[in-house]
Amino acid sequence: MSVTHTDVTAGPAELEPCGQPDHPDCGIRDVLDRVGDKWSVLVIVELANGARRFRQLQRAIDGISQRMLTLTVRRLERDGLVMRTVYPTVPAQVDYRLTETGASLTHLVKALADWSLEHRDAIAHARQAYDAQQPDNEIR
Numbered sequence: 675m676s677v678t679h680t681d682v683t684a685g686p687a688e689l690e691p692c693g694q695p696d697h698p699d700c701g702i703r704d705v706l707d708r709v710g711d712k713w714s715v716l717v718i719v720e721l722a723n724g725a726r727r728f729r730q731l732q733r734a735i736d737g738i739s740q741r742m743l744t745l746t747v748r749r750l751e752r753d754g755l756v757m758r759t760v761y762p763t764v765p766a767q768v769d770y771r772l773t774e775t776g777a778s779l780t781h782l783v784k785a786l787a788d789w790s791l792e793h794r795d796a797i798a799h800a801r802q803a804y805d806a807q808q809p810d811n812e813i814r
Contacts, residue, residue, distance in 0.1 A: 708753050713738055713746045715783055718772065721756065722780040725771040755779065 708714055716735045720726060726734070732743050747770055750756035755776035761767040772780070 717746050721772045725769045727769050
């Protein structure tokens, strides 16, 4: 399967178990810590459309605080997914853009977004059925 393959198949994918005694940690946890949180994904989605200044990102990502956006772009920059450029102006202008590695991630993020749209009704129905059977559930 290629990196740009986005078709969702009916059966599970063939994956090697991670963290098993006979299989070394493949590093997926470390990567998912970064790209698996909602703010990182939303920043990547926004930057997929081109470079953005900090305030543009903050306005585009509903609910993100200035502190959380700062932490998120710093972490993405540290991981080599986002490049920060400071322009020598007064006041200094800063923009953020995806690196080549970050841009390669957009195909996977789009596949996840497409899958989410395709299955959101089924997930909503499953949640309603589960919640009806488990009225004291604290998962919500």
